[in-house]
Amino acid sequence: MVGSFDVLADNLSINGATESFPADFDVSAVIKEPVPPVVGDNGIVNGDDQISAAKEKRQIVLGRNIHTMCLEVTEPDIDDEVTGDREASMASVLAKYRRALTERTKHHLGYPYNLDFEYGALSQLQHFSINNLGDPFIESNYGVHSRQFEVGVLDWFARLWELEKNEYWGYITNCGTEGNLHGVLVGREVFPDGILYASRESHYSIFKAARMYRMECVKIETLCSGEIDCDDFKAKLLCHQDKPAIINVNIGTTVKGAVDDLDLVIKTLEDTGFSHDRFYIHCDGALFGLMMPFVKRAPKVSFKKPIGSVSVSGHKFVGCPMPCGVQITRLEYVNALSRNVEYLASRDATIMGSRNGHAPIFLWYTLNRKGYRGFQKEVQKCLRNAHYFKDRLLDAGIGAMLNELSSTVVFERPHDEEFIRRWQLACQGNIAHVVVMPNITIEKLDDFLNELLQKRVTWFEDGSYQPYCIASDVGEKNCLCALHK
Template sequence: MVGSVENGGEAVEILPDHFDPTAVVPEPLPKVVESDGELVNGKSNGDREIVLGRNVHTTCLEVTEPEANDDFTGDKDAFMASILARYRKTLLERTKHHLGYPYNLDFDYGALAQLQHFSINNLGDPFIESNYGVHSRQFEVGVLDWFARLWEIEKDEYWGYITNCGTEGNLHGILVGREVFPDGILYASRETHYSVFKAARMYRMECVKVDTLVSGEIDCADFKVKLLAHKDKPAIINVNIGTTVKGAVDDLDLVIQTLEESGFTHDRFYIHCDGALFGLMMPFVKRKAFGSSDFEVYEAPKVSFKKPIGSVSVSGHKFVGCPMPCGVQITRLEHINALSRDVEYLASRDATIMGSRNGHAPIFLWMEKLSPLVLEQRWEVRIVFVLCIISD
């Protein structure tokens, strides 16, 4: 019998022949539902519905209560070990054929295995230590300072934190904009990441979708028309530094110019830059990447707090390469007081979205930023863009 051990001369099955944790029961594909409830194929009744393409319950691993019998417990341990071994094999196979998601899998954090025995929690404000002593704030603030230099804002002028994902960075950036302008209107291109529209729903904000060009960039002509139609209210704008599908980068300078031409002074708009995809690539795109006129790469639009922007967020598990979802959010310190609140039992303040925060992620990012891979990544960016031009 496959997957069995001997127990007093009697074979005990620990892995059934038919067990396959990666199996997926074939099901007909459901109709595609857009976020506004309209069916792409078929008619709509206006109701929003949730559809599942794959029923994970058919392949889930049931959690059961442990047995008091010591012999059975040993068998259970062997069974669990076999499950994990097969799952690792599945991960290796799926990682080998991993397509469609822009993750950098070229990382090795074996040196950090020694820290996995600790419950590291950075709950509260990164800059104000709480009464929970097992934290990694010293690493977190070091990483934040690196990003502050990248985006050209002084240490005493910024506030930020390491988020659990790119979406949390967008939720926080839009929330800061809403707190600065409670009656502001959120503007975002139609190809903006869904998390921005999620933020609009969560915060009950009026949201105006702006048309895009063929490239996926925001259409500033349409943007201007919609700004003028709502000139009586402040503007909160999401600028994409790499859209999800097309990788389009909105022209930040043109967005600012459009706002100014529409009569919006700098104290009547707030710009959040969603750099989840390309936020860490654009700063390293330089003209003449190889010092040769044969390979000329035009400099990317620059994201900088020297421009009238309010916040920037990036993902840490995409281009950087991190085994766990995480991200970085940076905003202006002058804006954060609208969010920050004292938390008595923490003996700290908090202006984050989440409460408890992964204290391991800052260490992974800190180690990445100190490694020689940072220089390699800069060349990787330039090589990728040169190859894109050659392929055109």
């Protein structure tokens, strides 16, 4: 059998705690040494100088080159006899890959994916090419679709966000980014000369949309929590009162889990002289858009307020095994995007052409199994475990922050990139975060923290390095560096 299959066995070894880098992988090309602390004459670490030095020296740590570990496609020889050898070898590759996935799932904390799901009942549908191309509400000539499931899911979300069936339009997207691209596009079509406003901590897809659509984009400052700074928002609105406003509101920012105050954003627009017919609000609720309705005292995202669209991800809190999302907007807005497509015998106003027809079935299945009450229990569990983890970090002397409406715990960035990679942490500057999802148990959080504490002993034992100062990221009260604790 061709040797390329044997390569996988080495690359997917799970005997050790972490996967080793390939022999030809140049670690120094992407990983910089931690920045030593800047110590003042009084012996105290100068936090501001350390932050400045870190920002100057640290480069983004890129992952390894997949070409060093890819699986070559090997063509069978033209005169190969039909035997089971090739199938057996491929089965062995897949078995090793499954074991690797199992291992990586055990050490997954930094990204907002709910990995606790069971869809065995849907395996029977994998034999079909299910494609929901075109408008979800109009059947095309392609009959192998799941629109009946898709529209059922859309109706559920429309009820959640208080929009009547005859007043909304939406579809199941291929990811959260597509929902944002569509939301911003609808806003641009409603206001072709509008200016896009987004906080600096908005998801990168919002700024991608601005580049793709050649829109003028104004970045708004944020508070330490990550929430949009409405004072800065007001000041920048006043500079552009002659043009309509298209605003991205974050229902949970990517890094800090901050929830923008939708009501305050609307009030700021009104106070600045923008009537409801001169602004469009897109709500990016990728993760927390589905969690917030089940949190007591949380502000409500509702189409009874003057918003234009809401998007959430289906592979995050819901726990769909493939990337997908839900995008809902007002029916009156989408007509500007819709075009008849004779080839489909349908209309289309989506971003993509072909759309995954399996995703709506997975979403429908989960919504039916869990319902409002099931999601409420899972949200309460996530918030409870997040508070537990934040308290344990602080008790251990590690600077940390948790926004009131979030399950994203922000803390000091670990000093070891291999440790970061092992636990699949998401990092930005001097901070990292753990997103507590339904599959993240107290036991897993304890295992992570115990390993982190052991590593910190080796990182800081000789005094060469100190914990990163995160005061500029999360506020001085949440920072426990030598200067602020």
